[in-house]
Amino acid sequence: MRCAEVRERLRAEKPGEATRAHLEGCPRCRRWWAAEQVSEGRLATALQSVPAPPSLLGRVLAAVVHPPAQPIVDLGDRLLISATGMGLTAIHLVPEGTLPPVVAGPGRRWIERAAAELREYLAGERAFFDVPADLRALPIFSRRVLEMTARIPFGDVRTYAEVALAIGAPRASRAVGNALGSNPVPLVIPCHRVIRGDGTTGGYGLGPALKDRLLALEASVSPLVGRASTGVVCRLGCDRPGPIPEGDRIHFARLADARAAGFRPCSLCRPHAARPLSLGTRA
Incomplete structure (x- = not known):
């Protein structure tokens, strides 16, 4: 058989x-x-243990009408990646139709690896990154925020207040938001996984609409x-x-x-x- x-x-x-x-x-x-x-x-x-909420039928019907989140493959070729020999230093989104320049130098291996992993991630085929980030130029507080943010699991979220508490600065939610807003390597350091305390997604350096798409993509993978x-x-x-x-x-x-x-x-x-x-x- x-x-x-x-x-x-x-x-x-x-x-x-x-x-x-x-x-x-x-x-x-x-x-x-x-x-x-x-x-x-x-x-x-x-x-068995969770009663169906009154809104369940409407949500089911909405899911039928609106298909699951789609891969964001259109973004992969619009990412301008910079790196030193120690790791990534910046990721920028260039205008549609603009081709990022071909790079050379000691950071090239990280750029090529990051570009490949980012395409897989945006296609829903990768849940982690294996490239380092060179954040030596950032203030210590920003580095602490980004280190903690990098630990947020794929498909999960934290609030700004939770990140502040995790780094030992419970009253620094606003400063955490500022540090994440200046994240030089978005996507690889997943600042899109940090949201407001009321459950709304909040701001994002690459645009709030993209933040929603990234969270929806991760929720479906x-x-x-x-x-x-x-x-x-x-x-x-x-x-x-x-x-x-x-x-x-x-x-x-x-x-x-x-x-x-x-x-x-x-x-x-x-x-x-x-x-x-x-x-x-x-x-």
């Missing part, structure tokens, strides 16, 4: 003895089935991807697994779900560890 047939029978809740026998002898299908059960269990628990045949889960965009066939790929929103399904974290991208911003040296 083939894996595809086994999965169809399991989804239809018609396993049979042959299907059970296949599961016992196929580690890949066991991991896939465990992941399916984790997802279904979490959904069932949520549906699973940051972790597992390969059933190896039992390894990676950050989306990790180079280790290579292209994963559709039937072998399992997406996870949380590492806890991947662990519950029997997956182990990748030793290269380390999804179980925080990735602090690298200032002037490679991460």
Whole structure:
């Protein structure tokens, strides 16, 4: 019995003895089935414990009318990236139709790598960046703000007040906003993940409309991807697994779900560890 047939029978809740026998002898299908059960269990628990709000029907209908967030691929070729040999120093958005100049010099490797990773991120194919930032020219307070902001997970948000509290300056929300407004390397340092305390998105150096699009994109993308045949889960965009066939790929929103399904974290991208911003040296 083939894996595809086994999965169809399991989804239809018609396993049979042959299907059970296949599961016992196929580690890949066991991991896939465990992941399916984790997802279904979490959904069932949520549906049982949370009453439907009165606005649910309207929101569902709105989601049908308005499709999920689309990749922002049109932005990738409009980014002007600067770097030293220590890391990125600036990312600017150039007018549409303007081609960023070809660069040379010690920062070229970081520029080329950042450009490739940014295109993947904007296409919904990457959930982390692996290039350093050279922020030596910034004031110490700004560097502290940006270091903390770089730790905000993909798809998550913090308020300006939460960032201020995290750096030990609870009354400096406005100063945090100013530091983020001057972020020289947006996207790589995700200042778009910092919002106002009332839940509105607030300002953004590349424009509030783009901030909304970036948050919507991240909300629609699973940051972790597992390969059933190896039992390894990676950050989306990790180079280790290579292209994963559709039937072998399992997406996870949380590492806890991947662990519950029997997956182990990748030793290269380390999804179980925080990735602090690298200032002037490679991460």
